[in-house]
Amino acid sequence: MSGVTIYQVAEAAGVSPSTVSNLLNGRPGRMLPQTRKRVEEAISQLGYRPNRAARQLRTGRIQVIGLVVPSVANPFWGTFARHLEHAALAEGYHVLLCNSERDPARERRYIEELWSDGIRGIVLCSSLPSLEHVMPLVHQGLSLVAFDRTAQAGDPPSLVNISVDNVIGAQLATRHLLELGHERIAFVSGSVRSVNRRERYRGFTDALTDAGLDPQQAIVWSGASEEPYGDLDVAGLGRTAVRDLLAGDRRPTAIVAINDMCALGISAGIRDAGLEVGRDISVVGFDDIVLADLASPALTTVRQPLADMAAEAFSQLRERLTGEAAVGHSMLVRPELIVRASTGPAR
Amino acid sequence: MSGVTIYQVAEAAGVSPSTVSNLLNGRPGRMLPQTRKRVEEAISQLGYRPNRAARQLRTGRIQVIGLVVPSVANPFWGTFARHLEHAALAEGYHVLLCNSERDPARERRYIEELWSDGIRGIVLCSSLPSLEHVMPLVHQGLSLVAFDRTAQAGDPPSLVNISVDNVIGAQLATRHLLELGHERIAFVSGSVRSVNRRERYRGFTDALTDAGLDPQQAIVWSGASEEPYGDLDVAGLGRTAVRDLLAGDRRPTAIVAINDMCALGISAGIRDAGLEVGRDISVVGFDDIVLADLASPALTTVRQPLADMAAEAFSQLRERLTGEAAVGHSMLVRPELIVRASTGPAR
DNA sequence: TAGGTTAAGTGCACCGTTGCACCAGTAAAT
DNA sequence: ATTTACTGGTGCAACGGTGCACTTAACCTA
Numbered sequence: 092m093s094g095v096t097i098y099q100v101a102e103a104a105g106v107s108p109s110t111v112s113n114l115l116n117g118r119p120g121r122m123l124p125q126t127r128k129r130v131e132e133a134i135s136q137l138g139y140r141p142n143r144a145a146r147q148l149r150t151g152r153i154q155v156i157g158l159v160v161p162s163v164a165n166p167f168w169g170t171f172a173r174h175l176e177h178a179a180l181a182e183g184y185h186v187l188l189c190n191s192e193r194d195p196a197r198e199r200r201y202i203e204e205l206w207s208d209g210i211r212g213i214v215l216c217s218s219l220p221s222l223e224h225v226m227p228l229v230h231q232g233l234s235l236v237a238f239d240r241t242a243q244a245g246d247p248p249s250l251v252n253i254s255v256d257n258v259i260g261a262q263l264a265t266r267h268l269l270e271l272g273h274e275r276i277a278f279v280s281g282s283v284r285s286v287n288r289r290e291r292y293r294g295f296t297d298a299l300t301d302a303g304l305d306p307q308q309a310i311v312w313s314g315a316s317e318e319p320y321g322d323l324d325v326a327g328l329g330r331t332a333v334r335d336l337l338a339g340d341r342r343p344t345a346i347v348a349i350n351d352m353c354a355l356g357i358s359a360g361i362r363d364a365g366l367e368v369g370r371d372i373s374v375v376g377f378d379d380i381v382l383a384d385l386a387s388p389a390l391t392t393v394r395q396p397l398a399d400m401a402a403e404a405f406s407q408l409r410e411r412l413t414g415e416a417a418v419g420h421s422m423l424v425r426p427e428l429i430v431r432a433s434t435g436p437a438r
Numbered sequence: 439m440s441g442v443t444i445y446q447v448a449e450a451a452g453v454s455p456s457t458v459s460n461l462l463n464g465r466p467g468r469m470l471p472q473t474r475k476r477v478e479e480a481i482s483q484l485g486y487r488p489n490r491a492a493r494q495l496r497t498g499r500i501q502v503i504g505l506v507v508p509s510v511a512n513p514f515w516g517t518f519a520r521h522l523e524h525a526a527l528a529e530g531y532h533v534l535l536c537n538s539e540r541d542p543a544r545e546r547r548y549i550e551e552l553w554s555d556g557i558r559g560i561v562l563c564s565s566l567p568s569l570e571h572v573m574p575l576v577h578q579g580l581s582l583v584a585f586d587r588t589a590q591a592g593d594p595p596s597l598v599n600i601s602v603d604n605v606i607g608a609q610l611a612t613r614h615l616l617e618l619g620h621e622r623i624a625f626v627s628g629s630v631r632s633v634n635r636r637e638r639y640r641g642f643t644d645a646l647t648d649a650g651l652d653p654q655q656a657i658v659w660s661g662a663s664e665e666p667y668g669d670l671d672v673a674g675l676g677r678t679a680v681r682d683l684l685a686g687d688r689r690p691t692a693i694v695a696i697n698d699m700c701a702l703g704i705s706a707g708i709r710d711a712g713l714e715v716g717r718d719i720s721v722v723g724f725d726d727i728v729l730a731d732l733a734s735p736a737l738t739t740v741r742q743p744l745a746d747m748a749a750e751a752f753s754q755l756r757e758r759l760t761g762e763a764a765v766g767h768s769m770l771v772r773p774e775l776i777v778r779a780s781t782g783p784a785r
Numbered sequence: 786t787a788g789g790t791t792a793a794g795t796g797c798a799c800c801g802t803t804g805c806a807c808c809a810g811t812a813a814a815t
Numbered sequence: 816a817t818t819t820a821c822t823g824g825t826g827c828a829a830c831g832g833t834g835c836a837c838t839t840a841a842c843c844t845a
């Protein structure tokens with residue numbers, strides 16, 4: 092199929108396959124400049140490209156990392172995937188993308204398949220409290236970087252976590268609303284029991300407590316059912332949430348959303364009810380996806396520096412894969428509140 | 439590293455590696471049921487998973503297809519990637535994702551790397567008029583499905599094109615505006631010379647002509663420079679376009695956007711200028727991404743049935759790869775106009 | 786001039802699977 | 816009793832590249 096092999100190159104250049112291999116694998120000093128030139132010419136003339144499967148079989152190495160995200164249909168993950176690919180490509184790595192739909196069984200299956208593909212490094216965007224389901228492979232030697240999930244008690248030391256500080260992020264969001272005079276503030280998320288949600292919820296209640304409010308009185312909406320929601324539906328979820336909240340007896344004047352897609356859904360739900368976002372009800376998102384700035388009204392949100400975090404995730408993974416560093420350092424990024432038009436003073 | 443090989447399974451089951459291989463490769467009739475059972479038990483007990491690199495090296499086959507999109511940061515492509523992965527996974531295929539940023543050189547480089555990875559099937563979302571830069575590999579045996587690009591004169595018969603009918607789509611969009619009484623209608627796109635743009639532009643002018651308007655008088659904005667724009671910036675582009683258009687002497691009362699992200703940018707630009715979308719200026723998008731319905735006002739747009747198209751793309755590719763069908767059939771899907779709130783009567 | 790060192794390049798076993806070609810044993814057909 | 820056919824396996828070379836261990840020849844050095 093592919094055709095050209097190292098033998099053909101060797102023959103064309105009048106050397107042995109070993110010499111070609113030496114040139115290809117960073118041992119060019121082992122031959123005369125003129126030999127080297129002959130080999131290089133043969134390579135380009137024949138359009139030779141090493142067969143990766145053969146190389147991988149022999150060396151056990153492969154320049155591919157896995158990326159497991161909930162769903163690239165969510166622009167947050169799409170953007171992250173693009174940044175990660177960018178970082179990886181710069182070092183000659185490819186990225187194999189998997190959409191877990193936030194299903195631990197799929198996560199596990201994917202990771203096992205990646206393992207048997209020979210992939211030894213994975214960025215897992217899971218946010219599940221326990222990573223037990225993938226630990227067996229980690230103990231077999233899989234390098235794992237958990238993204239969007241902070242370090243948890245019981246995590247093995249080899250696990251690197253890269254995440255924004257969710258508690259602080261949610262505090263920033265909630266405080267901003269409190270400062271605007273809101274007191275009936277709702278927290279809206281899906282029903283998934285993620286580290287993420289727990290931490291953002293804590294930041295939310297912390298801020299209420301600091302302001303002298305009773306977090307027990309906080310309005311919390313977290314999905315109609317116990318079923319996990321894919322990231323695709325998270326916007327629809329927000330829309331539903333608003334319907335429920337407005338039908339209740341304690342209607343919030345402001346809403347903290349688990350993320351921007353949810354916030355956009357919430358905004359749509361508010362408009363569905365004939366109310367105005369930022370005036371009748373304030374909304375804060377989380378992530379600062381590109382669309383946050385494009386929405387109407389533009390979304391106040393908590394920014395995650397995605398490009399930097401993606402670069403860091405890849406570099407941590409690479410260091411582990413090449414053996415440069417056996418144990419990495421988790422990263423907890425301080426988020427930033429971006430105030431736009433979806434929040435306004437309480438009326 | 440990975441550990442378990444077919445030899446260990448064979449030894450545990452008391453058979454030869456060939457027998458294990460026979461079982462794994464659909465030749466279970468070649469052994470007694472009890473032998474088969476022993477092998478199966480050994481496999482599950484040892485947690486054996488075939489080494490794909492070895493298998494690929496031996497057979498030349500690999501269950502991975504490539505997907506080249508402009509950028510998964512754009513929700514349209516993210517959603518498409520997710521649908522394609524879904525279809526592929528159902529048949530045991532993985533998807534290797536690449537972001538071309540609409541750069542032909544990157545496209546080419548990616549496709550060559552995929553080829554040397556042993557990948558023989560690629561879904562290319564390119565929309566460039568000429569696919570010359572990848573033709574050498576197609577002639578070497580690469581199966582290519584071009585998505586979001588209609589068949590062009592000069593395309594080889596082996597090339598499958600799957601696309602929505604852009605001319606009809608743009609006609610639907612434009613006619614809708616004409617029916618609302620608009621006459622000063624602008625067409626906004628990036629500067630990329632894509633098949634897409636050309637066809638949508640033609641649908642746009644066709645509709646104007648049909649309505650007795652002079653397409654020469656149409657307002658066309660297609661980027662400030664000749665540089666290609668990545669899909670990331672397409673929204674920002676729309677925003678810029680509005681600034682330019684409103685500064686001109688013929689201000690449009692309605693705008694046909696090249697796609698939804700662009701339309702969302704345009705909507706933001708209209709608001710920047712203190713005008714109201716759907717009342718002062720109407721906007722029509724293209725694609726019907728999830729966010730079109732969430733936007734405020736919700737975006738009138740031309741829907742592409744992405745899930746079906748992704749399934750078709752994969753199935754065409756698979757047929758080519760397995761040799762079921764040597765030559766596929768291109769698909770031209772009829773799009774549908776979804777009227778929402780971003781369009782209203784001309785004032 | 787023997788002994789040592791270096792430069793330039795080659796030989797070969799091995800990575801894990803696959804599937805064709807082969808084989809031993811039994812049963813039915815001649 | 817020999818041939819033929821079938822069943823239930825096994826043996827082995829090959830896929831393409833890698834890199835250690837080795838050779839050969841030239842050049843130093845005491």
